[in-house]
Amino acid sequence: MMKLLAGPCVIESEENIFKIAKELEKYENDTAIDFYFKASFDKANRTSLDSFRGLGMEEGLRILQKVKDDFGYKVVTDVHESAQVNAVAKVVDMLQIPAFLCRQTDLLVACARTDKEVNIKKGQFINPPDMQYSVMKVLKTRGCDEVSYENAQKHGVYLTERGSSFGYGNIVVDMRSLVIMRNFAPVIFDATHSVQMPGALGGKTGGDSSMVPYLASAAAAVGVDGFFFETHFDPSIALSDGPNMVKLDELENLVTKIKKIQEIK
Numbered sequence: 032m033m034k035l036l037a038g039p040c041v042i043e044s045e046e047n048i049f050k051i052a053k054e055l056e057k058y059e060n061d062t063a064i065d066f067y068f069k070a071s072f073d074k075a076n077r078t079s080l081d082s083f084r085g086l087g088m089e090e091g092l093r094i095l096q097k098v099k100d101d102f103g104y105k106v107v108t109d110v111h112e113s114a115q116v117n118a119v120a121k122v123v124d125m126l127q128i129p130a131f132l133c134r135q136t137d138l139l140v141a142c143a144r145t146d147k148e149v150n151i152k153k154g155q156f157i158n159p160p161d162m163q164y165s166v167m168k169v170l171k172t173r174g175c176d177e178v179s180y181e182n183a184q185k186h187g188v189y190l191t192e193r194g195s196s197f198g199y200g201n202i203v204v205d206m207r208s209l210v211i212m213r214n215f216a217p218v219i220f221d222a223t224h225s226v227q228m229p230g231a232l233g234g235k236t237g238g239d240s241s242m243v244p245y246l247a248s249a250a251a252a253v254g255v256d257g258f259f260f261e262t263h264f265d266p267s268i269a270l271s272d273g274p275n276m277v278k279l280d281e282l283e284n285l286v287t288k289i290k291k292i293q294e295i296k
Contacts, residue, residue: 033293034189034219034257035286036107036125036150038069040272041085045094050264052098054279059104063290067125068104069259070095074271075111076131083270088115092122107150113141120145130154130193130224133165143172148187150219155196159208162190163215183216191259192250193221202227204246209253217256222247223275224261238275240266244285251292258289 035058039051048070058066072091074084085091095106099122107125110116111132120126126142128135130152142149151165163178166188170178173186183189190212194202204225212218225246228237247258263269266276277285 032063032065033290034065034067034217036067036069036219036257036259037262037282039263039269040261040276041071041074041083041270042091042094043083043270044086045097048094048098049101051262051279052102052104054264055104055262056102057283058286059102064286065257066104067107068095068098068102069107069127069261070098071109071271073109073111075109076129085271088118092119096122110138110142113137116141116145120147124148125150125189127191128152128165133157133162136168139165139168140172143169148189150189150191151216152191152193152221153208153212155194155202157195159192159205159211162212166190166215178215180213180216188216189219189256190216191219191221192255193224193259194227196229200228202229204250206249206253209250209255213254213256219257219259220247220250220255221259222250223259223272223277226275227272228274236272236274238272240275240277243275243277244288247285247289248292251289254293258286260285 058064072085072088105124108123109127109129110119125148128151133151133154167178169188175182194204196202222243226238226242261276262279262282263276266273
């Protein structure tokens with residue numbers, strides 16, 4: 032069954048979250064999809080000090096809990112500090128480690144000490160084989176001494192590919208990394224962050240969302256365990272990551288397409 036993590040980048044407002052959550056009900060009801068609603072209560076890694084970060088942990092968790100209660104969705108959100116983990120774990124089903132924090136031992140161990148799934152985003156600066164050590168930190172904390180796809184799956188540990196950056200305002204996805212990292216854990220492909228262009232908008236991150244369908248299709252053909260899409264009614268007015276988002280009314284066709292590609296395999 033394909034995992035699908037989808038939702039807005041950041042919690043802009045309760046009204047916005049519930050409008051988007053309502054549009055995603057079709058995936059919760061799809062028996063071929065294991066659906067998670069994704070939204071961040073805080074985007075701690077922003078280019079500018081003036082960028083919108085979210086509503087904060089307390090208000091954000093209240094809204095995510097309401098999404099769970101009203102729609103029955105599983106929920107995933109980012110954690111940035113080990114001190115946040117226990118409070119967030121009371122609400123979410125999957126704890127997500129942001130890419131720039133994928134080596135942070137205290138954060139990984141704190142997440143591993145919960146009973147929640149842990150999704151580790153590969154840093155843009157990391158050699159894919161080195162992600163085995165992040166997986167090992169979680170597995171060892173959970174009492175497992177060997178890194179393998181099967182052990183990570185058993186203990187609820189996932190890796191997410193979101194491209195590599197070379198410091199020149201672009202991100203490149205090497206599809207070989209999907210194969211490499213699947214030796215260590217089930218892999219989720221983050222199709223929207225993989226088309227980001229850091230700093231392209233003069234103090235803000237840009238992106239090219241027209242490339243999302245092509246990269247998602249390629250990842251489906253290579254073989255992955257799930258997909259991550261950030262989505263919005265109108266990405267042009269989204270308060271974070273708009274240039275790389277998929278419009279809500281375009282997401283369904285894209286998900287249908289990648290499901291068909293995976294069925295061929």
